[in-house]
Amino acid sequence: MNSKKKMFMYGGVIGLAAAILMKFGNPGNMGMCIACFWRDIAGALGLHRAAVVQYIRPEIIGIVFGAFIVSYLTGDFKTRGGSSPLTRFILGFFLMIGALVFLGCPLRMIIRLANGDLNALVALAGYIVGIFIGVQFLKKGYTLGKNYEQAKIAGFLFPIFALVLLIFLVIKPAFILFSTEGPGSMGAPVILSLILGGVVGVALQRSRICTAGGIRDMILIKDSHFLWGILGIFAFTLIGNLILNFEKINIGFVGQPIGHNDFLFNFLGMALVGLCSVLLGGCPIRQTILASQGDTDAGVTVFGLIVGAAFAHNFGMAASGNGVPTNGKIGVIIGIVFVLIIAYSVVADQKNKATKKSKEVSANV
Numbered sequence: 001m002n003s004k005k006k007m008f009m010y011g012g013v014i015g016l017a018a019a020i021l022m023k024f025g026n027p028g029n030m031g032m033c034i035a036c037f038w039r040d041i042a043g044a045l046g047l048h049r050a051a052v053v054q055y056i057r058p059e060i061i062g063i064v065f066g067a068f069i070v071s072y073l074t075g076d077f078k079t080r081g082g083s084s085p086l087t088r089f090i091l092g093f094f095l096m097i098g099a100l101v102f103l104g105c106p107l108r109m110i111i112r113l114a115n116g117d118l119n120a121l122v123a124l125a126g127y128i129v130g131i132f133i134g135v136q137f138l139k140k141g142y143t144l145g146k147n148y149e150q151a152k153i154a155g156f157l158f159p160i161f162a163l164v165l166l167i168f169l170v171i172k173p174a175f176i177l178f179s180t181e182g183p184g185s186m187g188a189p190v191i192l193s194l195i196l197g198g199v200v201g202v203a204l205q206r207s208r209i210c211t212a213g214g215i216r217d218m219i220l221i222k223d224s225h226f227l228w229g230i231l232g233i234f235a236f237t238l239i240g241n242l243i244l245n246f247e248k249i250n251i252g253f254v255g256q257p258i259g260h261n262d263f264l265f266n267f268l269g270m271a272l273v274g275l276c277s278v279l280l281g282g283c284p285i286r287q288t289i290l291a292s293q294g295d296t297d298a299g300v301t302v303f304g305l306i307v308g309a310a311f312a313h314n315f316g317m318a319a320s321g322n323g324v325p326t327n328g329k330i331g332v333i334i335g336i337v338f339v340l341i342i343a344y345s346v347v348a349d350q351k352n353k354a355t356k357k358s359k360e361v362s363a364n365v
Helices: 003-023 034-044 058-074 085-102 106-114 119-139 152-171 190-207 211-221 227-244 263-280 284-292 296-314 326-364
Strands: none
Touching: 003 106, 003 190, 003 227, 034 058, 034 085, 034 106, 034 284, 034 296, 058 152, 058 190, 058 284, 085 263, 085 284, 085 296, 085 326, 106 119, 106 211, 106 227, 106 263, 106 284, 119 211, 119 263, 119 326, 152 284, 152 296, 190 284, 211 227, 211 263, 211 284, 263 326, 284 296
């Protein structure tokens, strides 16, 4: 099997898992959504009090365990970090703001489109524009610097965090919050969610699929390798929905589950997600996989996502089926401006360093 077919099939595993999870109880058009699932976990931990989105999602735990175990067995598990962690935290924070204004991460955007939600097309256009802008900074020398080998225990902290979440999910201590209505109350059986999450984690770790990376590489170096994974997710989610969830397919812009049709902020929200993903070196699902295989910088990014989710709900920024609140619109605009300032500043700093080094070389000649 050539690499493109293999990538397509890896994507197919993810898409089929999403369709199955939706069939067995996950919210509409949300078989898999990394941003939404981390948001639900933030709520379950009491970081926000939006009662309808509080649940320790087993899929996330399964993804982390799957990626951790397979990376450890194959030698891909490496504890590294120290590449601008605070900047990564802030970028993760704003990425989540954009995702919760659209109501989904790039993975859910694909899943929504495969279920007929045409608002995802608007979001996809915004995502591509955000990635395109990010690529221009990459061309100008944007980088968050090198990471370095760290103490091995640091790489295990993220999987340990997932293990703690599993314990909380099983024993349900009084301080953990679980929704009794709304999307947070909807979920496939825990065992099924854990197993399929684990399968998805393995597929993602072995394939290195990244929605932002696929589009970035196509724009930057005309390489469609990862795009085949994205196409596989779409195709198998669509096929799975036609077989398992046909009655739930709704082609159009209105009446979509857990979505709105504010075109401008669907576009801008995902533009912010695309821009942040390129500057971080990966979309939310890729950051989760990297964190699971020992990358502490990615772990910091994921915690930025979690804090961003808490902030979005605590300050009335997250969208709902009724549309995007004013605070959410302001948050996206501030996020785009702030992230552009970060990217411009990093590029300027790189240029200054290069100029200084060139002068030092000339002086020593």
